[in-house]
Amino acid sequence: MTQSAVHTNPREALARQFSDAFVALLRGAPNTDDQIMNERRVFEKLLETPSGEMRYDAPVTAPVCRVLPGMAAPGQDSSAHGDLLNVSLSLSEHAVWRNKYRARPEYAHLFENFAFCDFVGPDGWQGTEDVTLGLVLMGPHCFYPFHHHPARELYYVLSGTAEWAVDFQPPQVLEPGSWLLHQENQPHAMQTGHEPMLAVSAWRGDILSRSQFSTPYVGPAPTQMPSA
Numbered sequence: 001m002t003q004s005a006v007h008t009n010p011r012e013a014l015a016r017q018f019s020d021a022f023v024a025l026l027r028g029a030p031n032t033d034d035q036i037m038n039e040r041r042v043f044e045k046l047l048e049t050p051s052g053e054m055r056y057d058a059p060v061t062a063p064v065c066r067v068l069p070g071m072a073a074p075g076q077d078s079s080a081h082g083d084l085l086n087v088s089l090s091l092s093e094h095a096v097w098r099n100k101y102r103a104r105p106e107y108a109h110l111f112e113n114f115a116f117c118d119f120v121g122p123d124g125w126q127g128t129e130d131v132t133l134g135l136v137l138m139g140p141h142c143f144y145p146f147h148h149h150p151a152r153e154l155y156y157v158l159s160g161t162a163e164w165a166v167d168f169q170p171p172q173v174l175e176p177g178s179w180l181l182h183q184e185n186q187p188h189a190m191q192t193g194h195e196p197m198l199a200v201s202a203w204r205g206d207i208l209s210r211s212q213f214s215t216p217y218v219g220p221a222p223t224q225m226p227s228a
């Protein structure tokens with residue numbers, strides 16, 4: 001996966017550029033804490049040897065994609081971070097953006113301000129059985145409530161400073177270049193401020209079970225991070 005070959009489909013080339021750029025970041029970004037360093041090594045191995053075939057679905061947009069044109073490309077930034085942000089923005093117009101909140105009026109703010117896509121994984125262009133790699137996009141002033149999933153999740157913030165919380169604890173502010181690890185079924189939530197947020201999300205383990213909210217709602221869904 002890290003060695004570029006001759007690609008006849010431009011999306012295949014972009015998908016490989018995306019995975020290669022993320023692997024370069026896993027290898028070359030400044031050291032993080034031991035847990036995240038270990039995950040970086042595990043994901044690096046998983047992404048080097050994708051197990052499935054390539055497939056292509058027609059692009060699907062989402063309401064939150066309106067913020068993408070305003071996300072500045074890093075231009076001449078030749079760092080691993082800049083490379084990954086550049087290829088992510090190039091890929092975004094070809095992506096199959098997903099959002100499961102269309103039919104739920106109580107989550108209208110999530111339908112308007114949240115979407116994700118996978119380029120590697122069972123629903124991605126590069127099929128795999130053991131890892132996913134894609135993007136998460138949130139619009140400004142959006143709260144994604146506490147949720148959890150059986151997969152272990154590694155996040156890397158590409159653009160936008162936002163609040164991230166785990167285990168119902170007070171949030172921490174993460175800037176672009178930050179890593180975050182969610183353990184299996186660990187509740188986590190995100191809150192954007194005045195700017196949108198674009199992050200890379202990678203899953204391993206039980207990647208087929210989807211995310212679900214950690215607290216069932218009675219009445220209107222919450223629209224902002226609970227205070228400490």
Ligand SMILES: [Fe+2]
Nearest residue numbers: 149153182188
């Ligand atoms: Fe998650």
